[in-house]
Amino acid sequence: MNRYLLPLIAVIIMIPILVMGLRVDPSKLPSQFIGKAVPEFDLPTLKNGFRNFASTDLVGQVALLNIWATWCVGCRAEHEFLMELYRAQTIPIYAINWRDNRGNSIRWLQQFGDPYVVSAFDEDGRVGIDWGVYGAPETFLISAQGTVVYRFTGPLNRSIWEREFVPRIAALTE
Amino acid sequence: MMNRILIWLALTLLAPAAIAIDTGEAFDDPVLQARYEKIISEVRCVTCQNVTIRDSNVFIAADLRREIRRLISEGKSDAEVFDFLVTRYGDFVLYRPRLAGKTLFLWIAPFFLILAGGIAISRVVRHRMTLPIDDDAIEEGPTR
Numbered sequence: 001m002n003r004y005l006l007p008l009i010a011v012i013i014m015i016p017i018l019v020m021g022l023r024v025d026p027s028k029l030p031s032q033f034i035g036k037a038v039p040e041f042d043l044p045t046l047k048n049g050f051r052n053f054a055s056t057d058l059v060g061q062v063a064l065l066n067i068w069a070t071w072c073v074g075c076r077a078e079h080e081f082l083m084e085l086y087r088a089q090t091i092p093i094y095a096i097n098w099r100d101n102r103g104n105s106i107r108w109l110q111q112f113g114d115p116y117v118v119s120a121f122d123e124d125g126r127v128g129i130d131w132g133v134y135g136a137p138e139t140f141l142i143s144a145q146g147t148v149v150y151r152f153t154g155p156l157n158r159s160i161w162e163r164e165f166v167p168r169i170a171a172l173t174e
Numbered sequence: 175m176m177n178r179i180l181i182w183l184a185l186t187l188l189a190p191a192a193i194a195i196d197t198g199e200a201f202d203d204p205v206l207q208a209r210y211e212k213i214i215s216e217v218r219c220v221t222c223q224n225v226t227i228r229d230s231n232v233f234i235a236a237d238l239r240r241e242i243r244r245l246i247s248e249g250k251s252d253a254e255v256f257d258f259l260v261t262r263y264g265d266f267v268l269y270r271p272r273l274a275g276k277t278l279f280l281w282i283a284p285f286f287l288i289l290a291g292g293i294a295i296s297r298v299v300r301h302r303m304t305l306p307i308d309d310d311a312i313e314e315g316p317t318r
Binding site for chain 1: 233262
């Protein structure tokens with residue numbers, strides 16, 4: 001009996017580790033900026049190349065920062081939901097248009113609606129790298145003090161919103 | 175005939191250039207170029223996770239190569255380049271994780287496993303040494 005005891009203990013120790021391994025999705029990277037100040041940027045806006053949108057403009061209110069592009073299928077999927085948030089005036093949505101073509105992006109907003117307060121134009125993707133972006137869409141929740149509270153990778157929808165964002169926003173505005 | 179062979183040979187030898195992934199401009203200084211190539215072969219592509227950014231042609235890998243090239247040309251050290259990447263994407267992007275609190279387990283786990291294996295083997299061997307040598311048992315065993 002004793003000779004089976006040691007392997008048994010080893011297996012019992014391994015099981016929770018392996019179960020944890022199954023639950024972790026390796027394609028979802030944690031953001032390195034949670035609890036830190038927003039990475040600095042100062043970019044021309046999408047619609048007006050002479051006006052700039054800077055990270056300092058994010059300070060002062062609880063807001064979203066959405067990373068989007070017209071080549072991004074997930075962005076098209078979440079766009080309708082962003083429009084819903086916009087119409088309900090839930091929260092100001094700022095954006096970075098990431099590695100895209102200006103004309104296409106403006107046309108997209110004309111066609112599908114513009115849920116954004118302002119969209120920065122990050123043509124060469126450098127600011128995206130500063131934010132640790134690894135795929136669009138990504139949505140950051142930013143506190144009034146300008147710290148990154150949460151990042152969601154992938155297209156937003158109602159149920160993700162209720163589950164991941166609503167409680168966090170409630171905690172921030174308390 | 176000879177000409178044709180030469181043309182085919184030239185085309186064959188040139189072909190790999192057409193599928194080159196890193197289309198960025200090389201450094202004039204071979205030392206910098208060597209450093210650059212070593213760094214990009216140790217950085218994980220963030221969207222295609224089991225590939226280095228040297229071997230990936232997705233645009234974000236190209237962007238990261240461009241940023242690394244910029245940092246090196248600005249005179250940054252290798253450690254500063256890796257810092258740049260880790261502050262943005264985490265320890266995960268380094269194929270050779272640094273020895274730090276969060277990655278300590280990665281570094282000590284292999285030694286721990288070797289130790290555990292060694293103990294297991296020595297126990298089995300010691301146990302077998304106590305068994306009597308008894309070839310007759312095999313010969314007298316059941317036959318079919």
